[in-house]
Amino acid sequence: MTNRLKTYDFKNACLFTGVIFIICSALFALCGTFIVNSITQEQELELAELSEELKSQYEEHGLDWILDDLELDDRPIWGRNESLERLDEHDNLFKVVQANRLLLGSQLSFNADDNPTWQTISFDSPQQFDVLTIRIDLGDALHVTMLQPKSYESRFIAAAIWRLYFYFISLFVVFVVCTILFIQYQNQAKLSQTKKALIEIAKAPDSTRLPVPKRASCDRDIAESINAMLDAIADLHGNMKTMSVGIAHDLKTPLSRVANRLQSMQHDINDPNLIETHLNHASNDLSAVISTFNNLVRLNSIESGQHKEKFVKLNLSELIYDLALSYLPVFEDSGRILEISTVNDVICFGDADLLSQLICNLLENALEYSNNDAHVWVRLQSHTGSALLQIGDNGPGIAKIDQPHVFERFYRADISRSKPGNGLGLSIVKAICQVHDARLDLLPEQKGAVFNIEVPTSN
Amino acid sequence: MKVLIVEDDFDTADFIKRGLEQNGDVAHHVGTAQQGMILATSEEFDVIIFDRLLPNMDGIDAVRILRGSNVATPIIMLTALSETVDRVSGLDAGADDYLVKPFDFSELYARLKALTRRQPLKQEALSLSIGDLVLERTARKVSRRGQALDLNPKEYQILEYLMMNPGQLVTKTMLLEKVWGFNFDPKTSLVQTHVSRLRNKVDKPFETELIKTIRGSGYILSDHD
Numbered sequence: 001m002t003n004r005l006k007t008y009d010f011k012n013a014c015l016f017t018g019v020i021f022i023i024c025s026a027l028f029a030l031c032g033t034f035i036v037n038s039i040t041q042e043q044e045l046e047l048a049e050l051s052e053e054l055k056s057q058y059e060e061h062g063l064d065w066i067l068d069d070l071e072l073d074d075r076p077i078w079g080r081n082e083s084l085e086r087l088d089e090h091d092n093l094f095k096v097v098q099a100n101r102l103l104l105g106s107q108l109s110f111n112a113d114d115n116p117t118w119q120t121i122s123f124d125s126p127q128q129f130d131v132l133t134i135r136i137d138l139g140d141a142l143h144v145t146m147l148q149p150k151s152y153e154s155r156f157i158a159a160a161i162w163r164l165y166f167y168f169i170s171l172f173v174v175f176v177v178c179t180i181l182f183i184q185y186q187n188q189a190k191l192s193q194t195k196k197a198l199i200e201i202a203k204a205p206d207s208t209r210l211p212v213p214k215r216a217s218c219d220r221d222i223a224e225s226i227n228a229m230l231d232a233i234a235d236l237h238g239n240m241k242t243m244s245v246g247i248a249h250d251l252k253t254p255l256s257r258v259a260n261r262l263q264s265m266q267h268d269i270n271d272p273n274l275i276e277t278h279l280n281h282a283s284n285d286l287s288a289v290i291s292t293f294n295n296l297v298r299l300n301s302i303e304s305g306q307h308k309e310k311f312v313k314l315n316l317s318e319l320i321y322d323l324a325l326s327y328l329p330v331f332e333d334s335g336r337i338l339e340i341s342t343v344n345d346v347i348c349f350g351d352a353d354l355l356s357q358l359i360c361n362l363l364e365n366a367l368e369y370s371n372n373d374a375h376v377w378v379r380l381q382s383h384t385g386s387a388l389l390q391i392g393d394n395g396p397g398i399a400k401i402d403q404p405h406v407f408e409r410f411y412r413a414d415i416s417r418s419k420p421g422n423g424l425g426l427s428i429v430k431a432i433c434q435v436h437d438a439r440l441d442l443l444p445e446q447k448g449a450v451f452n453i454e455v456p457t458s459n
Numbered sequence: 460m461k462v463l464i465v466e467d468d469f470d471t472a473d474f475i476k477r478g479l480e481q482n483g484d485v486a487h488h489v490g491t492a493q494q495g496m497i498l499a500t501s502e503e504f505d506v507i508i509f510d511r512l513l514p515n516m517d518g519i520d521a522v523r524i525l526r527g528s529n530v531a532t533p534i535i536m537l538t539a540l541s542e543t544v545d546r547v548s549g550l551d552a553g554a555d556d557y558l559v560k561p562f563d564f565s566e567l568y569a570r571l572k573a574l575t576r577r578q579p580l581k582q583e584a585l586s587l588s589i590g591d592l593v594l595e596r597t598a599r600k601v602s603r604r605g606q607a608l609d610l611n612p613k614e615y616q617i618l619e620y621l622m623m624n625p626g627q628l629v630t631k632t633m634l635l636e637k638v639w640g641f642n643f644d645p646k647t648s649l650v651q652t653h654v655s656r657l658r659n660k661v662d663k664p665f666e667t668e669l670i671k672t673i674r675g676s677g678y679i680l681s682d683h684d
Contacts, residue, residue: 178594248566280675283675284675290561291644294559294644298643308548314510325611325613325640326613327649329652329653329656330647330648330649330652333652352640353640353641353643355641356639356640356641356642356643357645360641360643360645360649361645364645364647366645367647368646369645425646
């Protein structure tokens with residue numbers, strides 16, 4: 001687990017740099033061409049203007065004026081060398097021709113067009129000249145041909161752009177490669193830290209967490225969300241553990257009793273009466289195991305939400321009242337008092353079978369755990385948009401330490417698991433509430449166990 | 460009683476078959492839905508036991524096909540899925556009853572009896588009677604030896620169901636399903652308490668006991684000992 005740069009880091013750096021190089025070159029080429037073009041266009045315009053001016057001068061004042069304008073006193077004839085010198089020094093060269101006779105100017109031959117045109121001419125010398133040429137017809141078989149080399153400005157700027165491009169690119173490529181490698185190195189360092197931390201977490205997933213950077217950053221967000229995910233998984237893991245311990249315990253007790261009964265049957269094989277007693281007990285114990293599994297299956301199916309498809313509008317008041325009424329003699333026989341007070345015609349959207357089980361489980365919880373002479377109540381009141389169902393008793397209630405856990409699967413306040421039941425009743429209640437979007441609370445600071453259920457209504 | 464068992468698990472089928480034969484009934488067993496459908500359409504049976512999960516075919520589909528081809532024999536479905544949703548789809552397809560595995564043989568037998576004994580007359584009859592006990596359905600009145608009995612609605616429903624199945628075992632689960640509409644098993648003695656109250660009114664003031672408890676199984680209403 002090292003934080004050294006990997007081969008793929010170098011590959012990535014080269015790739016990135018290559019892409020950036022291509023983009024920069026293209027930008028340079030685009031900008032350079034644009035700048036140089038605009039300068040040469042300017043030169044063309046100037047030459048065109050000059051030709052117009054010469055024409056009008058000739059019309060008004062004749063040829064001598066033009067000579068003045070071209071800063072010439074006499075009518076010189078330049079040979080090849082003189083012509084090239086002049087081209088170099090004065091940045092222009094011309095000749096005036098009348099009826100194929102050279103009146104003045106360069107003896108060099110070159111063609112030209114009526115519009116300014118760029119040409120590359122060598123004049124039989126090793127040097128190549130990029131020149132702008134124009135032919136100006138003055139009438140009377142007289143014409144002037146001019147040529148101008150590329151302006152100094154344009155040559156300078158083109159050269160400057162090339163030089164800038166060369167220096168910039170060579171420095172820039174080095175800089176980009178280094179920067180990318182540095183960033184990759186830092187990332188590798190962070191990654192290898194995270195990898196190390198994750199390996200530690202794998203060893204103790206419930207307690208170890210990723211270190212969270214103090215400064216707000218993307219790394220902190222990621223560390224926090226990974227930690228939150230780990231917490232959620234640890235909760236699930238905890239539930240699973242409680243559940244498997246619960247299942248193991250709930251299976252072990254009745255199964256070992258069955259095993260004991262089988263042994264006793266072997267012992268009492270000759271006594272039919274005893275055999276029957278053993279058989280009955282063994283059968284009851286196995287029923288308890290099956291009932292635990294049935295409840296687990298039911299709990300899972302409630303949680304999966306498949307019942308929602310069968311939800312209908314139903315009269316919650318009637319359902320609760322009828323059920324509570326059914327339980328009245330059961331409570332009476334056990335010495336407890338059941339008080340029923342429900343408002344009429346609370347309509348909700350739900351599954352009658354599930355809602356019945358919710359009420360049964362809470363009432364049976366009260367039967368199981370309240371004092372022998374307890375006062376137990378079922379109350380239903382309506383609000384706007386919801387109805388509040390309360391099922392409670394006046395003692396002894398649930399110990400504070402157990403209260404946060406009562407809805408967990410297989411959780412039982414009584415550690416010895418001496419009372420019947422499998423610790424799934426209240427988990428089923430919770431699942432039924434969830435599937436009905438109802439809010440379930442165990443009220444704190446009460447004398448007994450008081451459950452509040454707020455059911456959304458559709459009156 | 461002639462029973463057709465369609466069940467791919469041979470242990471379960473054997474368990475049912477032995478139980479039925481011990482009670483003097485005739486049982487035929489087949490292992491696939493196709494065989495079951497062929498037999499059900501070609502022979503007369505009093506009742507059919509159909510497993511829900513069969514190889515190659517869902518029992519529900521098989522029952523739907525049987526009902527579609529006018530086979531009116533009562534059908535009870537067996538399933539390992541204890542869910543209301545499945546129960547409802549089974550009943551929707553045309554099954555008459557639904558039992559979750561694992562089950563007690565006495566529970567299955569009581570349900571088979573209830574299915575075969577359910578005569579149309581009993582369903583519609585305006586009054587039911589056993590010995591000197593009379594239940595008048597239109598007036599919802601019950602009397603014994605001419606003496607009116609004051610029953611609450613649940614007690615009335617329990618007695619009505621028992622009287623519709625005279626001499627037959629009616630289990631606690633059957634009463635929970637038929638009287639309360641529960642598809643789950645409450646832990647406490649809801650049924651026992653109500654039956655005991657009913658018995659206090661129906662039997663206690665008179666010499667002969669009509670409602671008999673079969674321990675661990677259920678109740679039988681009968682005027683014979």
